[in-house]
Amino acid sequence: MLSINSISKSFPSGKDTVQALRNVSFQIQRGEFCVMLGHSGAGKSTLLKLVSGQMTPDEGEIVIDDQRLTSRNRRSLQYRIGMIHQHYELVERLSCLDNVLLGRLPWIPMTQSIFRNWNSDDRLAACTWLERVGLEPSHATRRAGQLSGGQQQRVAIARALIRQPTLLLADEPVASLDPATSRSILELLHQASRDWNVSVLCNLHQPELAQEFADRIIQLSQGNIQFDGTPKQWARHYQEVNGGSSEPSNNELRSHSPAY
Numbered sequence: 001m002l003s004i005n006s007i008s009k010s011f012p013s014g015k016d017t018v019q020a021l022r023n024v025s026f027q028i029q030r031g032e033f034c035v036m037l038g039h040s041g042a043g044k045s046t047l048l049k050l051v052s053g054q055m056t057p058d059e060g061e062i063v064i065d066d067q068r069l070t071s072r073n074r075r076s077l078q079y080r081i082g083m084i085h086q087h088y089e090l091v092e093r094l095s096c097l098d099n100v101l102l103g104r105l106p107w108i109p110m111t112q113s114i115f116r117n118w119n120s121d122d123r124l125a126a127c128t129w130l131e132r133v134g135l136e137p138s139h140a141t142r143r144a145g146q147l148s149g150g151q152q153q154r155v156a157i158a159r160a161l162i163r164q165p166t167l168l169l170a171d172e173p174v175a176s177l178d179p180a181t182s183r184s185i186l187e188l189l190h191q192a193s194r195d196w197n198v199s200v201l202c203n204l205h206q207p208e209l210a211q212e213f214a215d216r217i218i219q220l221s222q223g224n225i226q227f228d229g230t231p232k233q234w235a236r237h238y239q240e241v242n243g244g245s246s247e248p249s250n251n252e253l254r255s256h257s258p259a260y
């Protein structure tokens with residue numbers, strides 16, 4: 001379980017400071033697929049960086065699986081977190097199998113990893129994860145850079161899941177993909193939360209995709225939580241804010257997408 005308790009974070013900006021997050025609190029249960037929406041600059045990426053230990057909060061605490069994140073245990077807690085990025089962050093010249101195996105690095109001795117001398121159990125696990133994320137066995141030996149964007153994102157998800165994380169952080173994982181591929185990747189992330197009991201915190205800019213796939217939507221605005229609830233509740237919130245009388249259609253939501 002992830003617990004964000006009264007987190008604040010600001011950055012220097014010339015003579016001023018930018019308050020990226022203000023007293024933000026929420027919890028995510030194991031197996032929950034939570035989407036964060038918000039305008040550009042709302043604080044979504046900052047929150048993911050704080051949870052992944054890349055930054056430290058000015059105030060507040062982050063608790064992962066009952067352990068408070070500190071500089072001392074940051075490394076060991078990072079091993080329980082899988083990260084998914086907009087641009088996949090694969091090593092393009094390596095095979096898909098090797099890329100997935102890179103997810104095992106924290107548990108592999110340095111010399112073994114330098115020579116990519118993976119043991120058979122790790123190789124088998126990597127093949128299994130490639131299959132689970134929907135890639136054909138023939139993809140295992142192909143260079144990652146030769147794959148389509150959607151296929152590369154599947155490899156990145158397999159690399160994250162081979163760690164058997166309790167928490168998956170996804171920063172705009174479908175921002176570079178076409179609509180159909182975006183839906184298939186979000187379906188896969190939802191499956192990860194449901195079938196492998198992983199908590200997923202996923203930043204998106206597309207409210208219609210959040211509505212379709214999320215168990216829960218958190219909307220940030222200027223570093224504050226503006227909304228936290230189910231997709232149905234979010235639709236009602238959207239109506240109230242926009243003065244509409246019916247649920248927003250996908251087209252209406254899409255026309256508002258740039259705002260999120």
Ligand SMILES: Nc1ncnc2c1ncn2[C@@H]1O[C@H](COP(=O)(O)OP(=O)(O)OP(=O)(O)O)[C@@H](O)[C@H]1O
Pocket residue numbers: 011012018019020038039040041042043044045046047
């Ligand atoms: N390293 C930094 N130094 C200075 N300011 C920063 C830094 N990182 C973020 N900010 C500022 O903090 C605020 C929140 O940024 P953040 O990247 O978290 O927003 P976001 O919601 O992820 O936006 P986007 O959807 O465009 O990625 C912005 O005003 C941004 O300029």
